[in-house]
Amino acid sequence: MADSAAKHEIDELYQKAKRAKSDNENGGGEVGKEIECGNILSEFKTTKVLSDSAREKNIFIHGKLADQDAVIILEKTPIREDTLAELFTGSTLKLEMKNDIYSTYRLQAPSQLNEIKTTVVCPATEKHIKKYQRQESFLVEETGADYQSITLPYIQKQSFSVQWVYNILEKKAEADRIVFEDPDPTVGFLLLPDFKWDQKQVDDLYLIAITLQRGIRSLRDLTQEHLPLLQNIFQKGKEAILQRYQLPASKLRVYLHYQPSYYHLHVHFTKLGYEAPGCGVERAHLLADVIQNLQSDPEYYKTRTLYFPLRVDDGLLSKYKEAGRL
Amino acid sequence: MADSAAKHEIDELYQKAKRAKSDNENGGGEVGKEIECGNILSEFKTTKVLSDSAREKNIFIHGKLADQDAVIILEKTPIREDTLAELFTGSTLKLEMKNDIYSTYRLQAPSQLNEIKTTVVCPATEKHIKKYQRQESFLVEETGADYQSITLPYIQKQSFSVQWVYNILEKKAEADRIVFEDPDPTVGFLLLPDFKWDQKQVDDLYLIAITLQRGIRSLRDLTQEHLPLLQNIFQKGKEAILQRYQLPASKLRVYLHYQPSYYHLHVHFTKLGYEAPGCGVERAHLLADVIQNLQSDPEYYKTRTLYFPLRVDDGLLSKYKEAGRL
Structure with a gap:
């Protein structure tokens, strides 16, 4: 992480x-010049x-x-593929091992072809x-009761600002980045690229669906009444991605984080095969599973023990330590 | 993948x-010599x-x-940390950008410090x-009925050999690698390092618990009757890892794969923070969740729709395509 x-x-x-x-190429000045320097x-x-x-x-x-x-x-x-020919002809090879059809070498390439x-x-x-600094993480076990007594008070006290999310929802920011919009106040959402994605290739496609409805903090707040919202995001999100990026649902990983990095309900859409940060089983919950779980048990996410990693410097981890839960 | x-x-x-x-150092001969070669x-x-x-x-x-x-x-x-000093003094730097406290360079290192x-x-x-060859993957949606009509017949027809697993269970192979053993015929298991782990550091700790009981193919076969088995693996596996590697449960990711790579029930123990192959939400199921799900619904894994990725060259994917499910 x-x-x-x-x-x-x-x-x-x-x-x-x-x-x-x-800017420099257009204007001049010192910034941006590529020069061999001391x-x-x-x-x-x-x-x-x-x-x-x-x-x-x-x-x-x-x-x-x-x-x-x-x-x-x-x-x-x-x-880089375009430098392979030069790399093969211009390098020195040191044999390490030869065994039948396999051989291994240490290749010493010309410095300019192998920069850091x-x-x-x-x-x-x-x-x-x-x-x-590398941060260790710990897996926290949060029962439904822990959520009420430890996590929720911590979230409320921190009052993490989600003003930047509201700016997006109110089109005060990032309006030009919106890929799809469903304006319904109950089941509506905005779909836009995550900051991590440069949108240059679909190999690492990463979009976020943000619900218009406010006050749903996370997975823990979801009950059966949110099924139409979740199903709408799932269905229309997949359709919009197919239309805009020609990626069918079978190439997508659609999930929520718990804990989320901000407490306003949002859903992650990433390309299957792209190892996006946070797509591991210890933090991600497939939207399809969330829907099924709520269909069979309306209280699933209120009552279930949930597991998630927290970094050493996360304030919530201190709360779990104080409570003797770690 | x-x-x-x-x-x-x-x-x-x-x-x-x-x-x-x-071998060579002890014996001589051509194999293993490190030489500069044509x-x-x-x-x-x-x-x-x-x-x-x-x-x-x-x-x-x-x-x-x-x-x-x-x-x-x-x-x-x-x-390598031990070559940093030499790398810093012996390289050429080309400035790319300077902006306030940030600057970026292309560093050209001496070839022998920067091998391929x-x-x-x-x-x-x-x-x-x-x-x-890079293999595309597709996410497959498998209902309980699909499992019975498509997946199970495919698994049975292939009759994937798990003889190598039986060899381990019968101590005919890898007996010296066993980290922990519970010999109980119903809830017992063997715990041993996965091949991917070289056991040199705990950063990428990867162990597998293999059930002694035969005939449990995967998650789909699990019902409430297997709870004692699953709880035993969870509990004793964590204890054995704490004892042997000083890693507490809060540093572990304990999960099953679906589809598994072989159809004899086994559980993965990896270090939290190590992005092990197959720990993504689309393939991994936390053992703690599996236990909870079976406790509240004995038929959970018989009836639930499960999602998993299959590579293009996987025979099971063809079966789903033939069935018009992709």
Whole structure:
């Protein structure tokens, strides 16, 4: 989760970089120029590796750059199909193993074909360092009673602002991003791309359906009376995605989060096969299952024990610890 | 999924390589020597990229090597903490963007610090090529009736062999890998590491509990009578993992697959936070939820519509297509 958040941040930075670069191309100035520069990293003193991923080939490092706190993010770049021919002809191979039809090598590529994306945050604040620090998660067991006595009071006290959601619903923000709209006040919703999706390819399609009806905080508030709403989102959401992106329902994963990241009912639509953050069984609930469960038991989500992960720095986790539940 | 399967294969190869290397160190011979070799890849002609992952920085390529079919697998290596100092001092930086406290660069590292793991399969058979080919998945909707009329007859006709499971249960194989055993014929089980886990660190802990009782194919066969079995696996599995690996239940994701990859009841124990293949909501079912569902409705898994992904080359998918269900 820490990696994903950090990854998202890098991507945002790169978007900024692109914009800066294109502004520069149109205007001039120093920002965005790609130049070979003095190697500022040769002065970098590592304090601590904040997190890393062997799978994603990235690392987040806290250290000092000229006596200032800095965070350095390194991430190997994807292997590009258009450079393969050059990579094969221009590299050095070191044989590791040969056995029958299988052989393995360490390939040393020309540096310019095998770059490492590098981001420097300097001076970095305590907040930056904490953000990139790997966060352990714990699985919390929440009975219906726990929800009433621990979770609900915490949510209410925090009064997490969902003003940004209301801005979307009132078309004060992001109106140009809306993919589909059903204006019915009871079963209506808006469908729009999640921020994580750049909309450049459907491989990582990610849309969010936000209910127009206010006051449904999460899965825990759902009863049989919400079935028409849920069925409407499921049906019309799938139709809109088929029409706009030519993806049939059999290529979609449609689910809710518990705990959600904001307490206004919303549904996630992602492409099947795309390992979206938060699509794991410990946090996601298939909308189709939610509908079936409510059909057979109107009190299913009021009474059931639900399980979900919380990060160490989540305030709700402290409440569960205080209650002796962890 | 294709990536994961392929990744698994590479890892197996590397295990083989390691073994070959250590055999060699003890014995001599050609296998396992690490030598700079003629660049056989300079002759490689790409036919097709079979699959790739921008997230994992790998690529699987089908092509020709000296007129023979070959598959080349390239994967960038993880960034190693112990080479950071050398990486920072010895690399060239190209500035991409500078904006306030943020700056981004393309880092060109010395080739030997930034290798690409390369695997060659040559000559490659049609089976190899198919194995590494990215496979689309479809989400299948299976009602209780569909299970009886489509899935169950397919499973029975295929008669997937679970002899290897019986070999484990009878201690004819893998006996030295058993982490915990409850010999009770009704509620007993064996707990052992999954092949995907190298047991070197608990970060990617992955164990499987296999029931001693035979004839329970999957989730679909479970009724209230299996509650003691499921509760026993849940409880004793968690205790054994705490004792052996010092991981408490709050750090574990305990689940079943539907469809399972083999039809003898087994339960997955993975570390929370490790994105294990198959832990997504579309395939995994938390054991805690399964227990609750059976407690409140003994026929839950007999009657419920279940959703699961199937790869294009899965024979069961053809059956659903023939039945007009996709």
